[in-house]
Amino acid sequence: xxxxxxxIKIVDRTEMRPQYQDGFDYWKxxxxxxxxxxxxxxxxxxxxxxxxxxxxxxxxxxxxGVSLESIEKWDAANIADEDPGALPGSPYRKQHxxxxxxQHLLCEQDGYVYEEYMDAEPLPLRSADAGxxxx
Numbered sequence: 619x620x621x622x623x624x625x626i627k628i629v630d631r632t633e634m635r636p637q638y639q640d641g642f643d644y645w646k647x648x649x650x651x652x653x654x655x656x657x658x659x660x661x662x663x664x665x666x667x668x669x670x671x672x673x674x675x676x677x678x679x680x681x682x683g684v685s686l687e688s689i690e691k692w693d694a695a696n697i698a699d700e701d702p703g704a705l706p707g708s709p710y711r712k713q714h715x716x717x718x719x720x721q722h723l724l725c726e727q728d729g730y731v732y733e734e735y736m737d738a739e740p741l742p743l744r745s746a747d748a749g750x751x752x753x
Contacts, residue, residue: 620680621652624673628665631657631740637694641740644672645686652676657740664738667724671717675703678713685709 631639634655641657654672659665679689688709696702703714725732 620677621646622650624652624654626654626656626669626673628656628658628662628669631742637690637697642668642672644676646680659738659740661738663728663730664735667721667735670724671721674717674720675710675713678716679710682713684713 627633631641634641634643634657635645638655639657641659643655645653647653652673654669654676656665656669656672659668678684679686689703692709693702696705696708699705702708703710704718705711708714721735722732725735
């Protein structure tokens with residue numbers, strides 16, 4: 619089993635690891651729990667869709683042998699890109715795009731325009747100097 623439990627929290631962006639304050643993050647903690655953090659959105663459905671995306675992506679990556687270290691290294695090297703997981707050469711491109719497909723389907727079924735969902739920004743940071751670290 620890739621992880622023993624899944625813990626999802628919708629939080630203020632200041633409560634996220636600094637390199638992922640764009641709104642989406644996951645990691646496996648020392649106890650084997652998949653920790654997922656999603657920033658708050660004005661529309662709570664959008665946070666829910668992103669949480670599902672992160673869980674699906676994490677599951678597929680762990681299952682397919684894509685290490686979290688390789689994901690974080692790729693993301694750090696491509697931090698200027700809006701969507702590093704979708705870039706050719708990304709170690710988790712397949713898993714990322716599969717998760718995006720599910721998000722697209724949910725948006726359609728719930729009556730949202732996918733492009734508007736993708737353009738939605740998480741709520742602003744409360745403070746520019748806050749952040750958390752993975753445990």
